[in-house]
Amino acid sequence: MPNAMVGDMPRRDLGIFTDTVLKLRDQVRTFDELDAFNKGRNPFPSGKPTGKARKVVEEWSELYDHLFGYKLDMSGIYVPAKVAGIERLIVEAEGITTQMAFDKAKELFPCWKCTDESLDKVVYNLYPRRGSIGYWARDRVEADEEYRNVCAEDMLMKKRISGIGLRGRILYEIKFFKETGKHLDINNGTICSSSRYLDGYVPLVLWHSYGGKMYVSRIRPQDAYDSWRVREAVS
Incomplete structure (x- = not known):
């Protein structure tokens, strides 16, 4: 009853x-x-960007419109709660692929990649999500000092921490360059731990100061080196 x-x-x-x-x-x-x-409040907020986060999403929208001719639908973007110290908002637009991002970067500054194939054909994301996405990373020129000498495999299997993928890293480079005229990872490289080549290798991105270009290279998931670091992504 x-x-x-x-x-x-x-x-x-x-x-x-x-x-x-x-x-x-x-x-x-x-x-x-x-x-x-x-207290009568919604315990499950929608995550729609407000305040400073909304302003940054608008900046991304303008960047996509200006550089790619792409209209970003801001109404469908979920922005997670910000974690202290991880305060750079990155927005990956659904309609922009990894190769499109690389091609646009190459129009803005010299770039090199380790394959003649389209990145869309040989690189995939371990955590595919539909729609445009927003997430937080550390607002630093160099990849996370906290994860030096930690390989992509250990980040995933032991630390259970997600890192920025290849598309996000290239888009971050583009936005940072448009903001400052400078580049990321001058002395180190970002292990794009959320991405994989079809053969299991992991993308590594850095700015090659001597060559004067952005390099998209590859390393094994087990490779760890002092200057190769993951950029943590909070989503």
Whole structure:
């Protein structure tokens, strides 16, 4: 019976209470979510960008429009909560492929890649997502010092930390160049740990100061080196 009592509490209410406690215990739900609900706020915000985040999304929209002739639909972009110290918002537009990003970069400054094939044919993302996406990375010229000497395989299997992929890294280079006229990874290289070549190798991107160009190279998933680092991506 729907209104049956268990002690002084209706059975349905007891079920909801018990389910809530179990979800909190198992960390399926958080106390912050429960607190927001109790205060009459939406515990599950849409993630639509507001404030400074929205301004940055608008900057990305202008960049895509100006450089690619692509109209970014900002209404469908989810922006996750920002983590302290990880404050560079990157927006990857659904209609811009990795090869398109590389070609545009090559129009702006010298570039080289380790394959004659289209990057769209030989590189894929380990975590494919539909639509345009927004995520946070550290706002630094050099890839994350925190992950020096950590290979892509260990980032995935041991640390369980996602890193920026090849498309995102190239787009970041483009936006940084348009902002500053300078380049990323002058002294180090970004391991694009969320991307793989078809043969299992991992893209590595850096600015080759002597050659004066952006290099898209490749390393093994097990390769670790002091100047090769993952750029953590919070999504």
